[in-house]
Amino acid sequence: MPRDLDALLDVFHAASEAVEFVRGMTREQFLSDRKTQLAVLHLVTIMGEAARRTQPAFRIQHGELPWPQMLGMRNRLVHEYDDVDPWLVWDVLQNDLPPLLRQVELLIPQEEGDTGANR
Numbered sequence: 001m002p003r004d005l006d007a008l009l010d011v012f013h014a015a016s017e018a019v020e021f022v023r024g025m026t027r028e029q030f031l032s033d034r035k036t037q038l039a040v041l042h043l044v045t046i047m048g049e050a051a052r053r054t055q056p057a058f059r060i061q062h063g064e065l066p067w068p069q070m071l072g073m074r075n076r077l078v079h080e081y082d083d084v085d086p087w088l089v090w091d092v093l094q095n096d097l098p099p100l101l102r103q104v105e106l107l108i109p110q111e112e113g114d115t116g117a118n119r
Contacts, residue, residue, distance in 0.1 A: 004058040005108070010050035011070070012104045015097045018043040027090050037086055040093065041077055048074020065103055069096070 018040045022030055030036060051059075051070040059067045073092070077084060 004054045007050040007053040008104060008107060010053075011047050012101065012108060014043040014046040014050065015101050015104070018047075018093060019097050019101065022090075022093050027087075030090050030093075031086050037089065040089060041084065044089070044092065045074055045077045048072075048077070062107060066096070066100065 021036055021040055021043070025033070025036070048070050051067055052074065054067075059065075
């Protein structure tokens, strides 16, 4: 379980940073800001890699989380990096990550979730 919790914390922190990176931006600003796009893509890749590191039993136990989508996005970013749609990434940032953060936060012991500034 500690390995799974560590991975879940990595998902949480990477998702939090990705959302923070685009806070206050419009879609048009994001689409024209290559540095922010690349930073966010890196964080989403970290999320997927962290999700991949969780044990299958943990994923089954917490089936409310979108494991296939996290793993699929990671695979797409790593293996099909030349065909990433920034519109889709924006949609993920705006519509998928905020609810994911709320779900993951419920699974993290409070003292663990407060370490965001230290990671």
